[in-house]
Amino acid sequence: MSEPAPNYAVGDRVRIVDLRKPGHVRTPTYVREKVGMIERYCGAFENPEERAYGRWGLPRIPLYRVRFGQHDLWPDYDGTPGDVLELEIYDHWLAPAEEARS
């Protein structure tokens, strides 16, 4: 089966979309609507939002590691400007950061 091509490149600024999807989702609320940067492309993975309910989770979905400045996540963050947080986000939770909010 062919792998989907990634839609974002390393360094792209992205916004985490709040899909408000119920059930088994892997996008923590604390990054939703926050802007970060693609740190690396992880490859394509089965969709855990489907697999959790006994389905195959296909087609595979591009997965990326997204890096956030801690001060962008927490307004009252106590640390250095260079402190970061990184986590993995599936493609459908991402939008280009420049895009106006719908």
Added chain:
Amino acid sequence: MTGDTHDHAHDDHRPIREDDDELLTEGEARFLALKGLLIDQGVISADEIRARLEFNERGSSHQAARMIARAWVDPDYKARMLADTKAAALEMGIETTEAKLVTIENTPERHNMVVCTLCSCYPRSLLGEPPAFYVSKAYRSRAVREPRKVLREFGVEIPEQVDIAVHDSNADFRYVVMPMRPAGTDRMSEEELAALITRDCVVGCALPPGTELAD
């Protein structure tokens, strides 16, 4: 009341896990029913289930420590471990069950720590079962929000010149932190080096003794 007065706190004797003699959840009841059926009908034996649990829990932090010690003494191995941690584990005879393992290197500029905010994802093949703190709600919620304070509570003071990167293992990757090799360990054998690398070092909540950070 005098007869009830104790001179010690009962908390001292609390079990590591609470007794789980509550009513079964729906999921637990279904699991036990299914397991009973599979055993009764001869599909799988109780011993096979037990053996699989034993296999799942065979990991120990010594495995990650062996790999990191090898990486400290062998730059080529280190490069391979950073490029493909699963393959590097297999090279040392360690089978891993995780889909994807990633090694993140501590540097003089950046300290790394790992958390799983959503549950308790952990590189079990290389570290064994996660410690109680790692699965606690306190660690899972605070490590992402105030990592410096959490590290301070673990006795690790990260100077301001060093950035902290927190890795939330929320999806498919499992993370291994490779600490810096402490100064003054040049003459140590690989085995002696491995003994410096504890579980918490690999989670990023501790540093091997002798680690020098800029101040």
